[in-house]
Amino acid sequence: MHKDLFMAFFRAGMLGYGGGLSAIPLMHKEVVKTYKWMDDDEFSDILALANTLPGPINTKLSGYIGWRLKGFWGMVNCVCATVLPTAFLMIMLLTVLNAYKDKPWVEGMSKGVLPIAAVMLGILAWDFVKKSKLLMGWPATMILTIISLLVIQFLNLHPALVIVVLIAYSLLSKGAKDDRKKAGGSG
Amino acid sequence: MMKYWDIFYSNFIANLLGYGGGPATIPLLEHEVVDRLGWFSTREFSEMVALGNGLPGPIATKLAAHIGYVQGGIPGSIIGLFASVAPSLVMLLALLGILMRYKDSPKVKMLTRVVRPTIAVLLGIMTYDFISDSYTGVGWIHTVILLVAGYILLEKKGVSPAYVVLGALIYGAVLLG
Numbered sequence: 174m175h176k177d178l179f180m181a182f183f184r185a186g187m188l189g190y191g192g193g194l195s196a197i198p199l200m201h202k203e204v205v206k207t208y209k210w211m212d213d214d215e216f217s218d219i220l221a222l223a224n225t226l227p228g229p230i231n232t233k234l235s236g237y238i239g240w241r242l243k244g245f246w247g248m249v250n251c252v253c254a255t256v257l258p259t260a261f262l263m264i265m266l267l268t269v270l271n272a273y274k275d276k277p278w279v280e281g282m283s284k285g286v287l288p289i290a291a292v293m294l295g296i297l298a299w300d301f302v303k304k305s306k307l308l309m310g311w312p313a314t315m316i317l318t319i320i321s322l323l324v325i326q327f328l329n330l331h332p333a334l335v336i337v338v339l340i341a342y343s344l345l346s347k348g349a350k351d352d353r354k355k356a357g358g359s360g
Numbered sequence: 361m362m363k364y365w366d367i368f369y370s371n372f373i374a375n376l377l378g379y380g381g382g383p384a385t386i387p388l389l390e391h392e393v394v395d396r397l398g399w400f401s402t403r404e405f406s407e408m409v410a411l412g413n414g415l416p417g418p419i420a421t422k423l424a425a426h427i428g429y430v431q432g433g434i435p436g437s438i439i440g441l442f443a444s445v446a447p448s449l450v451m452l453l454a455l456l457g458i459l460m461r462y463k464d465s466p467k468v469k470m471l472t473r474v475v476r477p478t479i480a481v482l483l484g485i486m487t488y489d490f491i492s493d494s495y496t497g498v499g500w501i502h503t504v505i506l507l508v509a510g511y512i513l514l515e516k517k518g519v520s521p522a523y524v525v526l527g528a529l530i531y532g533a534v535l536l537g
Contacts, residue, residue, distance in 0.1 A: 222452065224472060225459055225468050227375065227384070228376065229421060230381045232444075237449070256418065258417070259417030263422040264425060276537075280536075282528075282532040284498050286411065287406045293409065294487045304476060305476040317474060318477040321481040322485075325478075
């Protein structure tokens with residue numbers, strides 16, 4: 174069982190390129206289709222739960238599934254399978270690169286990937302805007318974006334502070350408006 | 361000892377406030393390790409992001425492991441990984457009953473969405489910083505070529521980030537060295 178758990182999350186982790194989200198369908202395949210540890214509904218419930226909390230989604234999924242199936246050590250096993258192989262690759266790659274840092278061609282490599290990192294983050298930023306628009310509409314998205322930009326970039330406040338305020342505001346408010354509208358409309 | 365605490369704290373905060381999965385933690389982590397602690401330059405951090413995206417698996421944990429390793433060796437790396445994985449996982453297990461009840465609550469829904477524009481802004485600021493850093497380092501022409509090529513390949517053609525990063529490394533080694 175432990176070997177299966179490890180292999181399932183190892184495969185999902187190693188084949189999921191481009192951040193955590195791409196690994197979710199792979200985890201679904203392993204957990205629901207290959208090993209039949211849980212059904213579709215359970216898996217989407219866990220995914221919804223994981224999304225209500227901050228931090229990486231994958232490790233929450235693999236940790237929780239490991240916990241459900243095999244207790245504490247199942248959780249440790251699944252998290253390790255998700256995290257360790259790629260962490261090891263990352264450290265190896267960057268350590269080798271850093272060892273040759275003073276060579277001009279390695280210096281060039283580091284300059285070459287800088288704009289690519291910019292593109293990756295730019296795409297992510299736009300994804301967050303699009304998702305936000307989908308969930309809240311343009312006006313709310315724009316207002317929150319502009320306020321965040323002003324507060325973080327020009328008032329120079331710590332971003333953590335902005336997020337804490339937003340979290341507090343949501344918990345103290347009456348909740349998402351469009352849901353109530355929708356509920357009212359369909360009722 | 362202080363170093364290990366800093367490794368723990370920076371990853372803990374970034375992952376505790378990063379709503380929207382691993383990528384949301386990137387700018388918060390950068391704020392901690394580049395701006396506050398001064399452990400890495402913007403360029404070094406961008407290298408981590410690019411190479412990290414070229415490798416499979418979750419991005420937040422790869423960054424945590426590497427930052428921890430550079431600052432505190434293998435123990436540092438384990439502390440970094442623990443700090444990025446444990447808080448949200450413990451919350452998930454501890455609050456399971458409550459979360460099950462409230463996962464469709466309007467407050468929780470609102471919470472997971474109002475934070476997104478802020479994360480978008482943080483990612484946008486980092487994008488800008490990386491571009492202006494690249495301009496200072498290699499000038500407009502190389503920067504624009506790499507930006508445009510990177511965008512077309514990653515977003516329009518759907519080429520795997522691994523190949524795009526590899527291509528940029530070769531481009532850099534040959535033309536920018």
